Amino acid sequence: MQQEPRIQRLLSCRGHVLDFRKKPCVMGILNTTPDSFYDGGRHRDKALHHALSMISYGADIIDIGGESTRPGAEAVSAEEEIRRTAPLIRELKKHTSIPISIDTWKAEVAEEALQCGASIVNDISGFTFDEALPDVCKKYQAAVILMHTTDRPDQMQWSTETGGAERDIVALVKTALEASVANxxxxxxxxxxxDPGFGFGKSVRENFILLKRLHEFHSLGLPVLAGLSRKSFLGHAVQTHNAPLPSADDRLAATVSANTIALFNGADILRVHDVSEAVATAAIIKAVGNA
Structure with missing residues (x-):
């Protein structure tokens, strides 16, 4: 009989420990970009207030990003990313002790963020875009989130209904993540x-296969993050006949539903725009588990 893998249930973030045995964690998204697919430009002038608001709603982690990773987004320089994120991280550290994550694949941006007080590096490329990034993370003893993607954001397309029938998307993503973890x-x-990278280089069908089989990623023995919040593939599932694809503003109910499924299928972290709804979802799942 094949032995079940031992799954890491604690994450040490430069002195702060997240315990996934007690409950799944909620990561609040804070974009300081003008062009993110949902909240682009909404919180740039009141970013600190929004971060503290998410913490008051129960966020366990704040994830700060200075470059949009939506499909087709234009790349920005490391200097611009630092300008958008470093002062905010430094200021936020004065008000909270919860872990702050920097959403970047650039070593230079990560190092500045870690110097300012971040404790997690959230890399959409899984250490494949910048070979200097692992050394920076090791130098500062940062925790890392390694995501799977097939392309850089400026080369990606939005998730579509077509494709995904020929390849085993779970095996493909798992193999890539195994290589990232080994690195x-x-x-x-x-x-x-x-992080299997929902919406990044996957068809609509493939995204739902990943959601259905999310528990299989625990075979790598590591905590799993699900980033489903308001993504376009959810809109395809709830789109009514001949109606336009629901906008990101209209995907909250779909997001709550998807997050519920993700938690039932083993997600340890939910990365979300809507913290209070995610915290409530996690609480209900916990109550069911305790019943």
Whole structure:
């Protein structure tokens, strides 16, 4: 009989420990960009207030990003990313002790953020875009989130109904994440979370296959993050006949439903725009588990 993998249930974030045995964690998204697909430009002038608001609603982590990763987004320089994120991280650290994550794949941006007080590096490329990033994470003893993607954001397309019938998307993503994790381990990084990368280079069908089979990623022995919040593939599922695709503003109910499924299928972290709804969802799942 094949032995079940031992899953890492604690994540040490430079002195702060997240315990997934007690409950799944909620990561609040804070974009300081003008062009993110949902909240672009909404919180740039009141970012600190929004971060503190998410914490008051129960966020366990705040994830700060200075470059949009939506499909087709234009790349920005490391200097611009730092300008958008570093002062906010420094200021937020004065008001909270919860972990702050920097959403970047650039070593230069990550190093500045870690110097300012971030404790997690959330890399959409899974250490594949910038070979210097693992050394920076090791230097500062940062926890890392390694996501799967097939392309850089400026080369990606929005999720569509077509494709996905020929390839085993779970096997493909798992193999790529195994390589990313091996790279992290080779650099002495053992505080790792994996993210299958919903919406990044996958068809609509493939995204739902990943959601249905999310529990299979625990075979890597690591916590799993699900980033489903208001993504376009959810809009395809709830789109009514001949109606336009629901906008990101109209995908909250779909997001709550998807997050519920993700938690039932083993997600340890939900990365969300809407913290209070995600915290409530996690609480209901916990109550069912305790019943």
């Amino acid at each position: 992290a381990k080779a650099h002495g990084i053992d505080q790792v979370v994996i």
